[in-house]
Amino acid sequence: MATAQQFYSIKVDYSVKYKGANGEQMLQIGTVSYDMNRKSIIIRNSFPDKEVLVQEGNKIKKIINGTCVQTFDAPVPVDLSVFHLALSSRLENFGLDQLSYSMEDIKKEKDLVMTSWKPHEKLQNKLGRILISTKNKQLFAIIFTDINDNVISKHFYRKYVNINGFMFPSETVRISYFGKKQSYEVTSYKNIRLNEFDDFSF
Secondary structure: OHHHHHOOOEEEEEEEEEEOOOOEEEEEEEEEEEEOOEEEEEEEEEEOEEEEEEEEEOEEEEEEOOOEEEEEEEEEEOOOOOHHHHHHHOOOOOOHHOOOOEEEEEEEEEEEEEEEEEEEEOOOOOOOOOOEEEEEEEEEEEEEOOOOOOOOEEEEEEEEEEEEEEEEEEEEEEEEEEEOEEEEEEEEEEEEEEOOOOOOOO
């Protein structure tokens, strides 16, 4: 059976349904390509606007008609994207074992294994704990907290599909908290292709 290390790129069709903290709603549709060697995420949106987003590191460039019209910060770096973590077989613990975090607690409840991760001491005045739960050795949920242990966001990874031994969540849900308000973002992935050539032109 193939392992994730034998796969170096992924291309998917995706859709995002978003409901903001103030009730605003948005639908976005497109394709995403990621190559481990290039370390670039290419998002080609077809709705509501036709545009290309290129992420490298912590920055995203917005490209329209071949011209970069905007550069902004990415919500997460490329190395922590679901694409990179899945291809590098690090999705189960969100790659925290290779970051500035250490596991402080682990417990099991029914079919879930829950671990608590704390930032290294020098970062504890900037970063909060991260709680991870896995199910059948697959990432199920992540809870991000601030330095006062208040929940900032919850991420759920669901509906895993098996592609020649490569496991990938075909649906992710993110709930972000803004005081007493919340925003919801549901991302669906389909038509998942591995090691498919993409010239990454835009």
